[in-house]
Amino acid sequence: MRQHAICVFICASAILGVTYTDTGGEKLRSREHIDRILRLHSEDSALYHQQLPELTAQLKEIYHNDIKPLEEAYRFNQFKEVGYSTISDAELEAKPMIVLLGPWSGGKSSIINYLTGANRLERLPTGAEPVTSEFTVVMQGEEYRRIEGLVLATDSQKPFGSLEKYGKGFMEHFTGIEMPSRILEKLTLVDTPGIIENRKQQERGYPFNEVCDWFIQRADLILVVFDPTKLDIGTELESVFDRLKGHESQIRILFNKADNINPQELMRVYGALFWSLAPLIQVTEPPKVYVGSFWEHEFKPGSYDDLFIEEERALLIDVDNVIINSLEHKVASMRKRAITARIHALLLDQYLRAFEENRPSRLMGGAEEVWGQIVRQPEDYRIPQAVLARPNVSEYDLPEVKIYKSFFQANDINSFTRLESHCSFFGKQCKLEKIESAIFDRLPKLLSSIKSRINRGSCNTGGDCGETVDNKWTGPPKD
Numbered sequence: 001m002r003q004h005a006i007c008v009f010i011c012a013s014a015i016l017g018v019t020y021t022d023t024g025g026e027k028l029r030s031r032e033h034i035d036r037i038l039r040l041h042s043e044d045s046a047l048y049h050q051q052l053p054e055l056t057a058q059l060k061e062i063y064h065n066d067i068k069p070l071e072e073a074y075r076f077n078q079f080k081e082v083g084y085s086t087i088s089d090a091e092l093e094a095k096p097m098i099v100l101l102g103p104w105s106g107g108k109s110s111i112i113n114y115l116t117g118a119n120r121l122e123r124l125p126t127g128a129e130p131v132t133s134e135f136t137v138v139m140q141g142e143e144y145r146r147i148e149g150l151v152l153a154t155d156s157q158k159p160f161g162s163l164e165k166y167g168k169g170f171m172e173h174f175t176g177i178e179m180p181s182r183i184l185e186k187l188t189l190v191d192t193p194g195i196i197e198n199r200k201q202q203e204r205g206y207p208f209n210e211v212c213d214w215f216i217q218r219a220d221l222i223l224v225v226f227d228p229t230k231l232d233i234g235t236e237l238e239s240v241f242d243r244l245k246g247h248e249s250q251i252r253i254l255f256n257k258a259d260n261i262n263p264q265e266l267m268r269v270y271g272a273l274f275w276s277l278a279p280l281i282q283v284t285e286p287p288k289v290y291v292g293s294f295w296e297h298e299f300k301p302g303s304y305d306d307l308f309i310e311e312e313r314a315l316l317i318d319v320d321n322v323i324i325n326s327l328e329h330k331v332a333s334m335r336k337r338a339i340t341a342r343i344h345a346l347l348l349d350q351y352l353r354a355f356e357e358n359r360p361s362r363l364m365g366g367a368e369e370v371w372g373q374i375v376r377q378p379e380d381y382r383i384p385q386a387v388l389a390r391p392n393v394s395e396y397d398l399p400e401v402k403i404y405k406s407f408f409q410a411n412d413i414n415s416f417t418r419l420e421s422h423c424s425f426f427g428k429q430c431k432l433e434k435i436e437s438a439i440f441d442r443l444p445k446l447l448s449s450i451k452s453r454i455n456r457g458s459c460n461t462g463g464d465c466g467e468t469v470d471n472k473w474t475g476p477p478k479d
Helices: 002-016 032-037 046-073 089-093 108-116 149-154 161-171 208-218 235-243 263-277 305-324 326-358 367-376 383-388 401-410 431-452
Strands: 020-023 026-029 097-101 135-140 145-148 174-179 188-191 221-226 251-255 288-291
Touching: 032 305, 046 089, 046 326, 046 431, 097 108, 097 208, 108 188, 108 221, 145 149, 149 161, 149 174, 161 174, 161 208, 208 235, 221 305, 251 263, 251 305, 263 288, 288 305, 305 326, 326 367, 326 383, 326 401, 326 431, 367 401
Parallel strands: 097 188, 097 221, 135 174, 221 251, 251 288
Antiparallel strands: 020 026, 135 188, 145 174
């Protein structure tokens, strides 16, 4: 039996390219399976990636011409309650972003070191104690160098300009690293400070949750990493999971360092983690969970080696899907943004309508009292009801009208005009019509165009995955 088990382990390792080498007396696992599954040395998707600039240019044109004008007219970018900030061309051109979140000492930095293949001098610091106090963006570069956060935010070629709004305190805890790495040619990795439940939010010196929200809004994949020996679920982690609502499809939970506990305890601790997370993840289908030890070191003796290898392979297939589907994700996110901006404009138009209909004459006075009543009780003036009566407006997309109290505290209603005023002289090129064209016509057509250039097939092509996975680029269609 022992010989059979060893044979199974060696065979599985050989198939996946997970072999062991001795470097400086320390046994490290091979990264060959990473290169193969992510096709880091393959040209099979070269044609599709050559077409990305053209497709991205179309997305930028739709945003600037059809969506942004209405956003600016109704100050959508200043509406903090819905979580959307100004979007730049650099963000639309950016590579897919994978953000790693979770409690301290979960192994987030070690995962990044493993994926990038960083050498000892270039790797992110790791340790049993909290060692990451910064948001660190790891990007492709010709040579290794560290970049200050203020420099990153100032560089118009990088998608981090809007982070300056979080102040000097955050800029001192924001940094970038450029290094040559095949995987970084395809994506960007973000390491975050570990969540420490005995630390008060204000002690960080910057709005940690709001910064997390900024990265969550832009992430293509969110890896929440846990150490099975440190399953602390407190207020800060609860707050982060609250920010993750609406992004459930992008969340993956990594049950890391699983070789640190014996097999008998593994399932018990796994169940305890889900028991703790259940109140925080209130969805019908929970996020995918990957169990393993996601770093370059050999698994500890007595672990579920075969399981960990399979789990790592499945995670890499997930990452590969993110790379291939990144532009589709941007288009879908842009459409979601446009829908929210349209509803915001429709609501403000109804607030204006209610104020016009009920505003007393200047001689009578009392306009402020009437406006205050409209803001406090918008349902009495049929504001949400009128918006829901419009075509293609879902009640599930309608924000709670009470959040407009804070919006109108910062924005004078008299600084806005009705939707019909945002049309050309002859009634054409209305801003509302343009954003509706983007939502219901142009963005769906762009998404179809992107999908038509991705030939769905088996990830055996270059990936050697041995199973059928959607959205795999296998080269141009054959005649």
